Amino acid sequence: MTTDPFNSITPQIAASILSADFSRLGAEIENVLTGGADFLHLDVMDGNFVPNISFGPPIIRNIRPATAAYFDAHLMIVDPLRYAPAMVKAGAQNITFHIEVVEDAVKTAGEIRKLGCRVGITLNPATPVERIWAVLDHVDVVLVMSVVPGFGGQHFMPATLPKAEAIKKRLRADQRLEMDGGLHADTIRMARDAGVDWFVVGSAIFDKPDRAAAIAELRTKLS
Numbered sequence: 001m002t003t004d005p006f007n008s009i010t011p012q013i014a015a016s017i018l019s020a021d022f023s024r025l026g027a028e029i030e031n032v033l034t035g036g037a038d039f040l041h042l043d044v045m046d047g048n049f050v051p052n053i054s055f056g057p058p059i060i061r062n063i064r065p066a067t068a069a070y071f072d073a074h075l076m077i078v079d080p081l082r083y084a085p086a087m088v089k090a091g092a093q094n095i096t097f098h099i100e101v102v103e104d105a106v107k108t109a110g111e112i113r114k115l116g117c118r119v120g121i122t123l124n125p126a127t128p129v130e131r132i133w134a135v136l137d138h139v140d141v142v143l144v145m146s147v148v149p150g151f152g153g154q155h156f157m158p159a160t161l162p163k164a165e166a167i168k169k170r171l172r173a174d175q176r177l178e179m180d181g182g183l184h185a186d187t188i189r190m191a192r193d194a195g196v197d198w199f200v201v202g203s204a205i206f207d208k209p210d211r212a213a214a215i216a217e218l219r220t221k222l223s
């Protein structure tokens, strides 16, 4: 799909490329998008905020011309304002940063929005939902982490569902609620029932031989 997910009110499945085969990233992206993924979730990790290093602007720049799909960047880095400009220049269209790494989330959101992109806030499972109330009006998307960030293939944490419900109650119609981590055929319905609009799925798509079938099964759980 090449549509802007903000233009839709139907559930959206975002393929997290962290779980892709990086030796064939272009083919992997083509495969999951033709297989029905709505857009791409780009997990940027700095080895500091999370104990893993993934990729940055060079990868984003290289895959940008390969697809018209929406690029939703999840910055798991300690200095989002330092690197957001390069991510947007490389082709990221939404920049989501962690509430845990900033002093003033409203200021950070405003600076990111000046780059001409959408802006999102995200919080770790252990972070109380109250931490994001002050920035809620200043973002386009709220990403609820349903795993401790850093790796794909982890187990879904149902304890994060009440946070999603509480946030959903406070969102405007033009804002979106996204969930990320451990989503697969047996957990995605719980997230939908909690009010989630966008579903980030990594290993439950890329680890499957038939990605189209995996995505189709996820869609049936969302209907």
Ligand code: DX5
Binding pocket: 016, 018, 019, 041, 043, 074, 076, 147, 148, 149, 150, 151, 152, 153, 154, 180, 181, 182, 183, 200, 201, 202, 203, 204
């Ligand atoms: C984890 C990332 C997630 C992860 C999702 O830090 O933010 O986007 O790649 O992968 P799965 O769906 O395998 O949990």
Ligand code: ZN
Binding pocket: 016, 041, 042, 043, 074, 180, 200
């Ligand atoms: Zn992510």
